[in-house]
Amino acid sequence: MKQKLVVIGAGMASGRMLEHIFDAGGTFDVTLFNAEPRGNYNRLMLSPVLSGEKTYDQIVTHGADWYAAQGVDCRFGEPVVRIDRTSKVVYSNAGGVPYDALVIATGSAPFIIPVPGRDLKGVCTYRDLEDTNAMIAASRPGAKAVVIGGGLLGLEAAAGMAARGAEVTVIHLMGHLMERQLDPAAGYLLQKDLEARGIRVHCKGATKAILGTDRVEAVVLEDGTVYPADLVCMAVGIRPEVRLANDAHLDVGRGITVNDQMRTSDPAIFALGECVEHDKQLFGLVAPLYDQARVLAATLLGQEAAFQPVQTATKLKVTGVDLFSAGDFADAPGREDIVFRDPGRGVYKRLILEGDCLLGAVMYGDTADGAWFFDLIKQGKSVSGMRDTLIFGPAFQGGASANPLAAVAALPPEAEICGCNGICKGRIVDAITAGADTLDQVRTVTKASASCGTCTGLVEQIMALTLGDSFTANANPPMCKCTDHTHEDVRRLIKSMGLKSIPAVMQDLGWKTVGGCASCRPALNYYLIADWPTDYVDDRQSRFVNERNHANIQKDGTYSVVPRMWGGVTNPAELRAIADAADKYNVPMIKVTGGQRIDLLGVRKEDLPAIWSDFNAAGMVSGHAYAKGLRTVKTCVGTEFCRFGTQDSTGLGIRLEKLLWGSWTPAKVKLGVSGCPRNCAEATCKDIGVVCVDSGYEISVAGAAGMDVKETEFLYKATTEPEVMEVIAAFTQLYRENARYLHRIYKWVAKVGLDWCRAQIEDPANRRALYDRFMLSQSVYQVDPWAEHAAQPAQWAPIADLTLRAAE
Amino acid sequence: MTDFIDIAALVDIPRQGARVVKTATGCIAVFRTADDQVFALQDRCPHKGGPLSEGIVHGTSVTCPLHAAVFDLNSGRATGADDWQVQTYAVRAEGGRVLLDAAFLARRSAA
Numbered sequence A: 001m002k003q004k005l006v007v008i009g010a011g012m013a014s015g016r017m018l019e020h021i022f023d024a025g026g027t028f029d030v031t032l033f034n035a036e037p038r039g040n041y042n043r044l045m046l047s048p049v050l051s052g053e054k055t056y057d058q059i060v061t062h063g064a065d066w067y068a069a070q071g072v073d074c075r076f077g078e079p080v081v082r083i084d085r086t087s088k089v090v091y092s093n094a095g096g097v098p099y100d101a102l103v104i105a106t107g108s109a110p111f112i113i114p115v116p117g118r119d120l121k122g123v124c125t126y127r128d129l130e131d132t133n134a135m136i137a138a139s140r141p142g143a144k145a146v147v148i149g150g151g152l153l154g155l156e157a158a159a160g161m162a163a164r165g166a167e168v169t170v171i172h173l174m175g176h177l178m179e180r181q182l183d184p185a186a187g188y189l190l191q192k193d194l195e196a197r198g199i200r201v202h203c204k205g206a207t208k209a210i211l212g213t214d215r216v217e218a219v220v221l222e223d224g225t226v227y228p229a230d231l232v233c234m235a236v237g238i239r240p241e242v243r244l245a246n247d248a249h250l251d252v253g254r255g256i257t258v259n260d261q262m263r264t265s266d267p268a269i270f271a272l273g274e275c276v277e278h279d280k281q282l283f284g285l286v287a288p289l290y291d292q293a294r295v296l297a298a299t300l301l302g303q304e305a306a307f308q309p310v311q312t313a314t315k316l317k318v319t320g321v322d323l324f325s326a327g328d329f330a331d332a333p334g335r336e337d338i339v340f341r342d343p344g345r346g347v348y349k350r351l352i353l354e355g356d357c358l359l360g361a362v363m364y365g366d367t368a369d370g371a372w373f374f375d376l377i378k379q380g381k382s383v384s385g386m387r388d389t390l391i392f393g394p395a396f397q398g399g400a401s402a403n404p405l406a407a408v409a410a411l412p413p414e415a416e417i418c419g420c421n422g423i424c425k426g427r428i429v430d431a432i433t434a435g436a437d438t439l440d441q442v443r444t445v446t447k448a449s450a451s452c453g454t455c456t457g458l459v460e461q462i463m464a465l466t467l468g469d470s471f472t473a474n475a476n477p478p479m480c481k482c483t484d485h486t487h488e489d490v491r492r493l494i495k496s497m498g499l500k501s502i503p504a505v506m507q508d509l510g511w512k513t514v515g516g517c518a519s520c521r522p523a524l525n526y527y528l529i530a531d532w533p534t535d536y537v538d539d540r541q542s543r544f545v546n547e548r549n550h551a552n553i554q555k556d557g558t559y560s561v562v563p564r565m566w567g568g569v570t571n572p573a574e575l576r577a578i579a580d581a582a583d584k585y586n587v588p589m590i591k592v593t594g595g596q597r598i599d600l601l602g603v604r605k606e607d608l609p610a611i612w613s614d615f616n617a618a619g620m621v622s623g624h625a626y627a628k629g630l631r632t633v634k635t636c637v638g639t640e641f642c643r644f645g646t647q648d649s650t651g652l653g654i655r656l657e658k659l660l661w662g663s664w665t666p667a668k669v670k671l672g673v674s675g676c677p678r679n680c681a682e683a684t685c686k687d688i689g690v691v692c693v694d695s696g697y698e699i700s701v702a703g704a705a706g707m708d709v710k711e712t713e714f715l716y717k718a719t720t721e722p723e724v725m726e727v728i729a730a731f732t733q734l735y736r737e738n739a740r741y742l743h744r745i746y747k748w749v750a751k752v753g754l755d756w757c758r759a760q761i762e763d764p765a766n767r768r769a770l771y772d773r774f775m776l777s778q779s780v781y782q783v784d785p786w787a788e789h790a791a792q793p794a795q796w797a798p799i800a801d802l803t804l805r806a807a808e
Numbered sequence B: 001m002t003d004f005i006d007i008a009a010l011v012d013i014p015r016q017g018a019r020v021v022k023t024a025t026g027c028i029a030v031f032r033t034a035d036d037q038v039f040a041l042q043d044r045c046p047h048k049g050g051p052l053s054e055g056i057v058h059g060t061s062v063t064c065p066l067h068a069a070v071f072d073l074n075s076g077r078a079t080g081a082d083d084w085q086v087q088t089y090a091v092r093a094e095g096g097r098v099l100l101d102a103a104f105l106a107r108r109s110a111a
């Protein structure tokens, strides 16, 4: 008698298994249950159906004829509700079917985030044809759709609905899209591509609630953002569908536990597909499921077979978006990266090596070599022989050449080097052989690398090839080892290319490391703050410890705290607050600084929020004694008290400090305002100094009194206080916009020339524009940093205390 | 023997940042990278004791806030010329939680 085989679930995995069984001539009485009212179709292809590139009929894999030909008893639209293991019968609501062997292939169920409003009409998931049809129906041009989840499924849903004309917003909890498959750089490129298609992407967005009365109307995020929505698709992940197995008391971990033969803890019951857990691993892509199908078919036919998971690669099925990720791309001891970026083409490739073997690959924009890399990963062969050119793919693996210039040398003369100006390699070589032997000369003669500048590295390589040893690269060294660009180039490119985030700079300017380093990240963060005050969001993690914690770290890990004391003037209330704080937090030293204010040294990190809120309560704000920003404005007593004073130097100093405080600058900025040429405020060795005279105010700049000592140079003579304020704010802005990070004003002026600065300031329209840009930035950044951080004191304490645990 | 204990939610540690776990034998810095990997290192630079938890985290390295030595978070080893090594601890992120292997505490109290 034929064995009775019952299969629960007509999905991708069981469909493949049945094919194998019938192809091998297996004879079973098969009963196939499916919760969906249809047989097996290619679930992966739902995305092309959603976007309109395919119809449902085109993706059916097993039609009614096929089932009939194999004699399968189809119970479609009939979910199984119970398994009786003792009598070996499965039950649907229509009755029971006995089995000799049972296969559970129930796939997985979409995860629903438990937010209010999740049950409203118009909220769907993305798993089957019903979901797809719901989205198609909702995607009328102009309709608003919100997709929660920026992983594979969410993005395919978003792209599909957008292709049908809907206005789509993707809300993603993590910092970048598809974080399980992509690193931040590739995630950034993907976001850029999707945005170019009109899809709005909101990363780091946590959904708080779905709003609506009869049906969905909007989605609210924890940060308060509200997105109107006619349809909400939740694509935040899947959970193995294990309910039947649980009820039947089979061994279930996160999925139904199976051995290498796909057998569950009951010898007569087997499972495969997304519902299983094998060797602690779950599966969410079809490639391993197909292997399982082959193994289970063999097992059922009484043959030897064992399932061994192999690596899988991921691609996103959105037409026009090219990404590929395979293997393991997490960092671990002994692993190394090879990174390639071609900003002009939006290409990013990263290979992860361990020892001599390729472990993983992430590629964006150009994935043509994906299969070749994937093969190397799976084979685990040594790649040491081709390491230097590995990233260029199979086309480059001909000779034994390990010369990094080989790739450039191999380019034909007509290969385009400078995309902006359409300059090919031959023109550049000609210019060099005709005598252009510096980068500047090549730029002047050919225009190559003179526009966006991203090809500078290539041009230099061509110079090195053509000139040989006589070529010495740019005397102005690159910013750091992460890039070939100088600070000046980076600043220029940030502006000209409109780069507004650190990942954007790193990608579009071809950074050679994954996350930069402690030297370039603070610089980039500053440049972006200075250039895009209203767009860019300060990246606290790219700041040096003092600026991150708004206090100066000491050699023993404690901090010093310096409240602002405007113009060096204080009063009993402030002094009392300082004394109280010193008592309350056991401050070991209170010192009067060289900048006319009081320093509390030796404060513990966890006390910082409390001491700040005490100072805030007394009306005091941070003195930014730690900042690449405005430090102090030193004053003397001026006309108020001094018998020689010519102007109100104290009042002017206070007003200047109130104008400038909170602004971030390339390096620290200190001012002095003296009431007469006796110069008691030492104004002539400050970054910016004002010396008051009978006829007005002499403004001089570019002094120094630290590692170098230098007298200021005259910039401008003002006759009124408002004029002083405008000139100094405008000059500060000129410095903010042009200097390289960590250059004090005197170093920057030495490079650009005081005459150039003066010309910028003397032109009234230009001065006003600089002043306006400074004030725009101040409208964002002139806030007391202490107030913001003191509001979340918990984040400053240890995250866990295990001291007691040790004592147990 | 391992003894993984739940110390915090992953989101409580800022990306490209660290938080500190206090133990009887000194602090441990628990780092989270831009791509949500976690690492745990002794929070003391072998040079002059700088708190590594306050350093800038880049890729899977951290730069000491006091004098800029760079440490590989995987191995605890200083990159570059200095032959420094910081103690590392087993830690993993699972289901949004951070689990630290506290076996080292047991070892100590057993000793």
Ligand code: SRM
Binding pocket: A552, A553, A554, A560, A562, A591, A592, A593, A594, A595, A596, A597, A599, A625, A631, A632, A670, A704, A705, A706, A707, A708, A744
């Ligand atoms: C507290 C103070 C010394 C004091 O007790 O008086 C001080 C303390 C420090 N100074 Fe200073 N400087 C202090 C006034 C000065 C002055 C005098 C002045 O401002 O009138 C100078 C010379 C003027 C100048 O800046 O040109 C000065 C020139 C420096 C320099 C050299 C800068 C240069 O470009 O040459 C450094 C090093 C640096 O910034 O890289 C420095 C760096 C430092 C640091 C921040 C070192 C550090 O990175 O940890 C010290 C922090 C100690 C702490 O934990 O609080 N400090 N420092 C003064 C704080 C003033 C304030 O109220 O904010």
Ligand SMILES: Cc1cc2nc3c(=O)[nH]c(=O)nc-3n(C[C@H](O)[C@H](O)[C@H](O)COP(=O)(O)OP(=O)(O)OC[C@H]3O[C@@H](n4cnc5c(N)ncnc54)[C@H](O)[C@@H]3O)c2cc1C
Binding pocket: A008, A009, A010, A011, A012, A013, A014, A033, A034, A035, A036, A043, A044, A045, A046, A047, A078, A079, A080, A081, A105, A106, A107, A108, A126, A127, A128, A153, A156, A241, A244, A272, A273, A274, A275, A283, A284, A285, A286, A287, A289, A315, A317
């Ligand atoms: C839109 C979309 C795009 C995808 N794209 C890709 C891709 O590009 N590449 C890739 O590798 N993978 C992709 N996947 C994942 C892939 O489709 C799944 O891994 C695969 O379908 C899982 O196969 P399965 O047989 O385990 O489950 P399924 O194919 O889900 O089949 C399970 C079936 O069991 C039925 N069932 C559940 N419970 C019961 C019950 N109690 N009684 C009866 N029947 C029941 C369900 O109705 C379902 O029809 C995609 C998935 C989706 C939804």
Ligand code: SF4
Binding pocket: none
């Ligand atoms: S001079 Fe300044 S930097 Fe040097 S020890 Fe004194 S406070 Fe510190």
Ligand code: FES
Binding pocket: B045, B046, B047, B048, B049, B050, B064, B065, B066, B067, B068, B069
């Ligand atoms: S204390 Fe870390 S480098 Fe000096």
